[in-house]
Amino acid sequence: MDNPPTDTPPPLKRNSNDVGWEYGVLCDARSLDKVKCKLCGKEFSGGVFRMKEHIAHLKGNVSACPVSSKEDQEKCKKAVLEGKNKKNLKRKHEEALRAEVNISKDSGTEELERELGALKTPYSQGPIDQYVSSINPEASLAAQTRQQSIHDAISKEKTHVVRQYCSRWLYHTSIPFNAIDNDSFRLFCEALGQFGPGWVPPSQYQLREPLLIEEQQRTKEKLKILEEEWEREGCSLMTDAWSDMKRRSIMNLCVNSRGGTCFLSSKDTSKDSHTGEFIFNYIDQCIEDIGADKIVQVVTDNATNNVAAAKMLKQKRPRIFWTGCAAPTVDLMLEGI
Ligand SMILES: [Zn+2]
Structure with a gap:
């Protein structure tokens, strides 16, 4: 499911120590590509690198800034050159690393x-022969x-x-x-x-941006099949709470149907008291998001607060069953032996 929209958009000024950001801002905070020169107001694509070329009067990709001083030009020229040297060094380091592998x-x-x-009969070698021996x-x-x-x-x-x-x-x-x-x-x-x-291998940027977006899209496509099934045959909503390794209290919601179980949402509830009402509100909001007519039952463990939440659920949505999860029930039975 989509994350809830945040009220504050990301800032146009980048939190980066790149010299280019002293002279420009992003046109749209959600894209690192389109930038605007703070000196002359010109807008163009190409991100902070192009901004430095604009200020430094490095022609070829972007027009020169009519306002930048000699000092600004030198500062950005130096930064572009240093960036290129750094890139070359990185490339050489990677080539040397690869050459080490044999x-x-x-x-x-x-x-x-x-x-x-x-032992093999001589014959002409194709490109695949370096990987296999017949x-x-x-x-x-x-x-x-x-x-x-x-x-x-x-x-x-x-x-x-x-x-x-x-x-x-x-x-x-x-x-x-x-x-x-x-x-x-x-x-x-x-x-x-x-x-x-x-x-x-991919860069950190590729992992953080385009590859992650592609994977999210792929997951959404897969979920569509499950969502159609929820619509057709109904589904169960399951919730549980536990403490993670950092001792944060986490509560999650999953949806189960014939096609399998899928994670729906989770939240850090360390600062909240897990009352029946709190749990009920969390579950009820998810029922609303999925569509109440698709949900057959809600499954939780038999803790007192969950039982209280179940009562509220029965009052508001009498058509939906509440079921105590079998696993903790069996666990409690065995503990009692
Ligand atoms: Zn400019």
Whole structure:
């Protein structure tokens, strides 16, 4: 579901130490592309980089600012040059890093690969041959077995080296180990393998903006199928509260239907007292958002405040059932034994 709209729009002045923002502001706070010169009032696309070119009289992409002083021009020219140098250094650093990677050398399988090459019948190499080793069908049985065992040994050693790279990344960035028990991660590994060498990872900006927006859109498309099902067959609303690792009290709402369970919303309720009325208001608002006619039942645990909320729900919406969740009920029964 959409996040509730915020009352205050993001500021036009950027919270950044880039020199360009001393001379310009954003035309629209939601886009970093369109900027307006504070000196001459000219508006143009290209963000803060283009603003510095405008002030510095660096021609080619944008007209020169008629108002900027010699001092302003020098300041922005220096910033553009420094930016370019920084970019070049970063590119060189990345190239050097990539050149360091040689999994044949790291795994010590170069010798085996040479032997495997000698066992194979010479034939013209295509682009895919650098990634695979075929078993020569015309070789003798002994040679075929030898080829297979060399192939397996190389594969095992190289797999180990790639795993070392993967684990180092996880350790250096403190990513929880369970992040790899995830289909998305496996799909990513497969896609990367199919791409081959030279893949360029996304920048932080790409992750934060365009890729995130695309993923949100993709999720919304998937949810549409579930929403149609809620309309057709009805759904259950489920809510629970717990404390996270930072001891914040979190309350969430999920919707369940035949197609599966989907997360609807959550909120930090550390500062609120979890009275029956508070829980009722949270649930009732969600019922309103989804559409009361689509909801068959509301499922919560049997805590006193939830039971109080259930009573209020029954009064306002007598058509919707309230059901105590079976899992905590069984848990309480077993605790009593
Ligand atoms: Zn200007």
